[in-house]
Structures are given as structure tokens and as C-alpha cells.
Amino acid sequence: MNLGIEAEIKAFTSIYSEKVLATRTRRIELLGRKCDPQIIKGFLGYELKLQRRRITCPDMVTARYLRVFAKLGAAAIEIPYNPAETASIVPELEDQLQRIEQLNQEGADSPEIRRERATRLFRRIRARLKAIELQD
Numbered sequence: 001m002n003l004g005i006e007a008e009i010k011a012f013t014s015i016y017s018e019k020v021l022a023t024r025t026r027r028i029e030l031l032g033r034k035c036d037p038q039i040i041k042g043f044l045g046y047e048l049k050l051q052r053r054r055i056t057c058p059d060m061v062t063a064r065y066l067r068v069f070a071k072l073g074a075a076a077i078e079i080p081y082n083p084a085e086t087a088s089i090v091p092e093l094e095d096q097l098q099r100i101e102q103l104n105q106e107g108a109d110s111p112e113i114r115r116e117r118a119t120r121l122f123r124r125i126r127a128r129l130k131a132i133e134l135q136d
Contacts, residue, residue, distance in 0.1 A: 005103045009125055012096040017132045019089050025078040026064060029056070032075035034122055039063045061087045068093045072122045078133065100125075 031050040038049045039060070046063040048055045050070050057063040063080065065086050069077040080086045104117050 005013075005121065008100045008103060009121070009128070012093065012100065012125060013128045013132060015089065015092050015096065016129055019092075020034060020035055020078055021132065023080045023082065023085050025080055027076055028079050029076045030055070030066065030070050030074050032073065034073035034119065035070060037067045038071040039067060059083060060089055064090050064094065068097055069104060071097065072125055072129075073127065074126055077129075 012076045025046050031053060035051050039057075040049055040054075042056075044056070046057040046060055048057055048066050048070065055066060057066065061083055065079055066077070068090070080089070100121060101118070104121060105114060
């Protein structure tokens with residue numbers, strides 16, 4: 001595996017362990033499989049659309065946070081109670097995930113190879129996140 005991707009995965013999981021799990025959190029259940037989530041502005045706030053399921057979010061920051069982990073295919077995730085803490089973490093998580101996706105694109109000629117590599121990468125990230133949660 002590419003050392004650049006490995007470093008980005010480590011950075012992503014360390015953000016989660018050091019900045020998210022170090023605070024008071026609550027658990028949110030997600031879809032549990034990789035998808036292309038969409039944020040929808042509604043009358044009473046925001047919704048995160050995960051295929052046929054929708055999760056109501058009080059603000060855009062929460063929706064963006066959940067979208068990162070929904071893209072990975074996480075079944076459940078911890079989210080800080082304090083929206084200000086979430087707001088400071090979201091850009092870092094989004095940047096790391098984008099870097100991982102960009103590194104995955106490099107060197108892969110066909111879409112099938114990129115998709116297969118992304119599936120393996122996201123599975124590894126989910127496993128590491130779960131292991132981190134079990135340690136705490």
C-alpha cells in the first residue's frame with residue numbers, strides 16, 4: 001500500500017481519537033455501508049440523505065460531520081455534544097478524506113480498480129475507527 005495513503009489514514013484516525021473521543025460525545029447510527037450522502041436544507045434544519053434513509057441534523061456542521069463518516073460506510077459514529085468542537089474538527093476530517101480519495105485516484109487506470117481500492121481503504125479506516133472506540 002502507498003505510504004502516502006497510510007500516513008493520511010493515520011492522520012484521519014488520529015483526529016478522531018484525539019479530538020473527537022477526547023470530548024464528551026454521543027453516538028449516531030448511520031447506514032453501515034458506503035454511499036454518496038447528500039445534505040438537504042429543509043424547513044426545520046438540515047437532513048443527510050443516505051440512499052433511502054434520512055437523518056435530521058440541527059445544523060450544517062453536524063450534517064457535514066456525519067457525511068464524512070457516511071461516505072466511509074460507518075455503521076455508527078461518535079459526535080461531540082458541543083457544536084463548536086464539531087465545527088473545528090469537520091474541516092480537518094474533510095481535508096483528510098479528500099486527500100485519501102485523491103491518493104487513491106493516482107496510479108489507477110480504470111474506474112473498477114479505483115472503486116476496489118477505495119472499498120479496501122474505507123474498510124481499513126472503519127476497522128481502525130472501531131478499534132479506537134473499543135480502546136476508550
